[in-house]
Amino acid sequence: MQIEARNISFQYRENTPWILKDVSLKIEEGERVGLVGPSGYGKSTLVKILAGYLKPTKGEVLLDGKPLPKKGVSPVQLIYQHPEKAINPRWKMKKVLQESGMFRDEVMDALGIERDWLERYPRELSGGELQRFCVARSLFEGTHFLFADEMSTMLDVITQAQIWNLMLKEVEERRLGLLMVTHNAYLAEKICARTIRLEEINTREE
Numbered sequence: 001m002q003i004e005a006r007n008i009s010f011q012y013r014e015n016t017p018w019i020l021k022d023v024s025l026k027i028e029e030g031e032r033v034g035l036v037g038p039s040g041y042g043k044s045t046l047v048k049i050l051a052g053y054l055k056p057t058k059g060e061v062l063l064d065g066k067p068l069p070k071k072g073v074s075p076v077q078l079i080y081q082h083p084e085k086a087i088n089p090r091w092k093m094k095k096v097l098q099e100s101g102m103f104r105d106e107v108m109d110a111l112g113i114e115r116d117w118l119e120r121y122p123r124e125l126s127g128g129e130l131q132r133f134c135v136a137r138s139l140f141e142g143t144h145f146l147f148a149d150e151m152s153t154m155l156d157v158i159t160q161a162q163i164w165n166l167m168l169k170e171v172e173e174r175r176l177g178l179l180m181v182t183h184n185a186y187l188a189e190k191i192c193a194r195t196i197r198l199e200e201i202n203t204r205e206e
């Protein structure tokens with residue numbers, strides 16, 4: 001599989017500045033790619049568009065040449081900085097995982113998810129605990145691409161390492177495509193085979 005952004009331009013509202021102008025990129029399954037760029041430049045906006053959370057003002061996102069599927073759990077999964085915004089506050093964690101069909105003991109153990117957390121609501125877990133569920137959910141069997149947007153910034157180093165170890169193992173074994181947004185050059189270099197600098201592919205005027 002391949003995901004492609006084709007000539008994407010984006011503004012949050014009419015008559016406001018363009019955040020992205022004519023941005024194109026391709027990621028193949030099995031590739032590990034870093035996305036870097038200055039703060040506030042549009043990295044999160046771009047990954048949200050790629051994952052289908054935002055609709056581009058112009059251009060299109062194609063998965064093997066076709067638009068992203070509108071129904072079902074998406075083969076393109078985004079894990080972002082704010083797990084509390086990504087999870088339905090009215091569902092117990094068990095239901096959150098059931099919705100995605102994800103229930104592998106190996107994944108739960110590797111992420112340090114304790115079984116009694118499954119009976120809790122999102123508000124009864126810490127940000128780091130919730131983020132582990134977001135990671136677990138993103139690894140359901142239909143996933144082909146994983147987008148990680150500063151996903152581990154809020155976590156302590158041990159938890160970060162735990163989460164990245166599992167993600168990379170899954171990426172490797174299942175040949176998932178990975179796009180990670182990070183300000184951490186060390187992490188990007190360690191994990192990614194290729195780096196995209198948004199300033200180099202964004203033709204917006206400053």
Ligand SMILES: Nc1ncnc2c1ncn2[C@@H]1O[C@H](COP(=O)(O)OP(=O)(O)OP(=O)(O)O)[C@@H](O)[C@H]1O
Nearest residue numbers: 012013019037038039040041042043044045046150
């Ligand atoms: N919902 C929104 N409505 C209007 N403007 C927004 C919205 N979200 C982001 N922006 C603006 O769009 C621009 C790009 O933001 P974005 O979050 O994509 O940048 P980023 O490169 O990911 O930043 P950072 O590295 O600081 O996380 C910023 O100027 C931001 O203020």
